[in-house]
Amino acid sequence: MIDKAMYNFTPLPSLIGGIIIGFSVILYFYTTGRLAGISGILANSVTNKLNRFSNFLFLLGLIIGPLIYFLFNKTSGTFEITNSLILIVLGGFLVGLGTRMGGGCTSGHGICGISRFSIRSIFATIIFISFGIITVFILQQFGIHL
Amino acid sequence: MKDKILSLACGAIFGVGLVISGMTNPEKVIGFLSITHDWDASLIFVMGGAILVTTPIFFLLKYQVKSLLSARITLTEIKNVDRRLVLGSAFFGVGWGLVGLCPGPAISSIAFFEPITFIFLVSMISGILFNKYIAN
Numbered sequence: 070m071i072d073k074a075m076y077n078f079t080p081l082p083s084l085i086g087g088i089i090i091g092f093s094v095i096l097y098f099y100t101t102g103r104l105a106g107i108s109g110i111l112a113n114s115v116t117n118k119l120n121r122f123s124n125f126l127f128l129l130g131l132i133i134g135p136l137i138y139f140l141f142n143k144t145s146g147t148f149e150i151t152n153s154l155i156l157i158v159l160g161g162f163l164v165g166l167g168t169r170m171g172g173g174c175t176s177g178h179g180i181c182g183i184s185r186f187s188i189r190s191i192f193a194t195i196i197f198i199s200f201g202i203i204t205v206f207i208l209q210q211f212g213i214h215l
Numbered sequence: 216m217k218d219k220i221l222s223l224a225c226g227a228i229f230g231v232g233l234v235i236s237g238m239t240n241p242e243k244v245i246g247f248l249s250i251t252h253d254w255d256a257s258l259i260f261v262m263g264g265a266i267l268v269t270t271p272i273f274f275l276l277k278y279q280v281k282s283l284l285s286a287r288i289t290l291t292e293i294k295n296v297d298r299r300l301v302l303g304s305a306f307f308g309v310g311w312g313l314v315g316l317c318p319g320p321a322i323s324s325i326a327f328f329e330p331i332t333f334i335f336l337v338s339m340i341s342g343i344l345f346n347k348y349i350a351n
Contacts, residue, residue: 077243077246077253077255077257078256078257079237079257079260080256080257080260082235082236082237083237083258083261083264084260084261085235085236085264086233086235086236086237086238086261086264087232087236087260087261087262087263087264087266087268088232088264088265088267088268089229089231089232089235089236090232090261090264091265091266091267091268091269092228092232092268093225093226093228094265094269095268095269095272095273096221096224096225097221097222097225098273098276098282099272099276100217100218100221100282100283101222101225101282101284101286102281102282102284102286102287102288102289103282104290105229107229107317107319107322108317108318111318111322111339111340111343112347115340115343115344116343116344116347120218123219124222126222126223126226127222127223127225128226128322129223130222130223130224130226130227130228130229130230131226131230131233131319131322131323132230132323132326133223133226133227133230133326134227134229134232134233134234134323135231135234135239135326135327136326137231138230138231138234138235139234146234146239146326146327147240148240148241148324148327148329149240149241149242150241150242150316150324150329150331151241151314151315152331154331154334156313156314157314157331157338158334158335158338159310159313159338160310160313160314160316160335160338161314161321161335161338161339161342162310162338162339162341162342162345163306163307163309163310163342164307164310164311164314164317164318164321164339165310165318165338165339165340165341165342165344165345166303166306166307166310166342166343166345166346167303167304167305167307167309167342168303168318168343169303169343169346169347170299170302170303171300171302171303171304171306171307172300172303174307174317174318174319175262175311175317175318175319176317176319178304179262180262180265181269181273183262183266184265184266184270185273185290189293189294189295192300192301193304194304196305197305197307197308197311198308199308200304200305200306200307200309200311200312201308201311202248202249202250202312203308203312204248204308204311204312205245205248205249205312206249206250206251208312208313209249209251209252
């Protein structure tokens with residue numbers, strides 16, 4: 070029997086995907102001068118008139134990119150998510166509130182910030198990963214998240 | 216016009232990277248956060264791969280003042296770790312652990328046509344608006 074973790078562990082595709090994300094961040098920064106922090110782009114497209122359409126198009130790209138990938142690879146991808154409405158509503162709200170209060174998410178702090186050696190981003194990343202780990206651990210004790 | 220085309224293209228490239236990396240699947244992110252049970256370390260390779268590319272280039276572009284499309288580059292250089300950063304990142308971490316979606320994959324999730332992700336998106340935007348409301 071294959072161990073679940075070993076079966077799920079995908080270092081190579083994850084590394085390649087990461088490199089592609091890094092390339093997107095650099096191309097976006099070099100050409101437009103803006104950092105590809107998704108929570109910032111989303112917040113700005115909702116609340117800020119400056120570059121609103123460009124921000125909206127970046128978000129549209131985030132949807133179109135996977136669709137093109139699915140089309141060429143004749144797949145529809147794997148998507149497994151909780152069906153608990155409470156978790157979805159609470160989780161979504163906390164992600165929106167937290168990323169804006171903290172000034173960034175996995176992309177803005179985790180990728181852009183860390184690679185610019187920002188102390189704030191390094192702190193933020195350690196904090197959100199730690200709290201994510203604690204949250205998952207607690208939910209597992211109640212049999213939620215297996 | 217170029218700015219808009221590049222924004223769309225960069226978003227699409229980013230989205231393809233997310234799908235290939237596996238991070239568009241919330242269960243895989245939960246697997247990374249589950250360090251005591253069937254830990255899946257893949258997310259480290261995603262962040263590592265991205266940082267491997269961005270670190271040297273950001274270093275080279277450190278003193279760049281104008282972008283290729285001649286936009287003025289203004290990076291905020293706030294240095295101090297304040298209460299908002301700590302509290303906000305903690306909130307984000309909890310929300311991330313509850314569902315396994317962060318903002319990028321949450322938007323890309325529309326490509327999977329799962330109705331429940333729209334509820335997540337609406338909640339996430341409410342959180343963004345709530346932060347703007349309490350910040351004022």
